[in-house]
Amino acid sequence: MLERALDLLFPPRCICCHASGSALCLRCAPVRAPLRRLVFGIEVRALAPYDGVWRRAVLALKDGRRDVAATLGERLGAALRAEDRHLVGIPTSFSRRIRRGFDGGERLAYLAAESGERATSRSLLFVARDRQRGRSRAERLVARDRFRGAGEMLVGTSVTLVDDVCTTGATLADAARALRARGAIVERAIVVALTDLGRKRGER
Numbered sequence: 001m002l003e004r005a006l007d008l009l010f011p012p013r014c015i016c017c018h019a020s021g022s023a024l025c026l027r028c029a030p031v032r033a034p035l036r037r038l039v040f041g042i043e044v045r046a047l048a049p050y051d052g053v054w055r056r057a058v059l060a061l062k063d064g065r066r067d068v069a070a071t072l073g074e075r076l077g078a079a080l081r082a083e084d085r086h087l088v089g090i091p092t093s094f095s096r097r098i099r100r101g102f103d104g105g106e107r108l109a110y111l112a113a114e115s116g117e118r119a120t121s122r123s124l125l126f127v128a129r130d131r132q133r134g135r136s137r138a139e140r141l142v143a144r145d146r147f148r149g150a151g152e153m154l155v156g157t158s159v160t161l162v163d164d165v166c167t168t169g170a171t172l173a174d175a176a177r178a179l180r181a182r183g184a185i186v187e188r189a190i191v192v193a194l195t196d197l198g199r200k201r202g203e204r
Helices: 002-009 052-062 066-078 094-100 104-116 137-142 170-180 197-202
Strands: 035-039 042-049 086-089 120-122 125-127 147-149 158-166 185-194
Touching: 042 052, 042 066, 042 158, 042 170, 052 066, 052 104, 052 158, 052 185, 066 104, 066 185, 086 104, 104 120, 104 158, 125 170, 147 170, 158 170, 170 185
Parallel strands: 042 185, 086 120, 086 158, 158 185
Antiparallel strands: 035 042, 125 147
């Protein structure tokens, strides 16, 4: 309710051209077929490559822009497939959640599910160890056990992971391990943007 009131008072503007109506207008960021890549055995779909206006959008999301989160969540929701019934956002650290005012991954999952109508979102992960940002590629790839699964209703449930950006894919793989340990089936992920780093080491 409060967010809708704020939108009326301060309508969102495109982060690129500053046109009013959306934080990411269709002229600056047209809808295209999702990118697809297999990363650590997970089919990752992305709205766009991590560059240009999409990189700006992800960084704005990380800075706490709720209007950007709303637009990206809507775009993700439109890209969902019928099998994406249960969405699980990749959570961020407590300190980042406090600084931004919301959890980016979980917020995207909730908004995508709301926009996608058929899907629901669940908060089934929590951060057990420190964050990935600032680590080298090699450190990211070997990092494990940063997440723990929560809830008892995961056995046999197929879930789709949701995150803002996929770089090495290590975060998605670690989250998938945590959920699989609770009995979930994790074969898919949908993200806002995808870097080209996943092509190294044969990850495609």
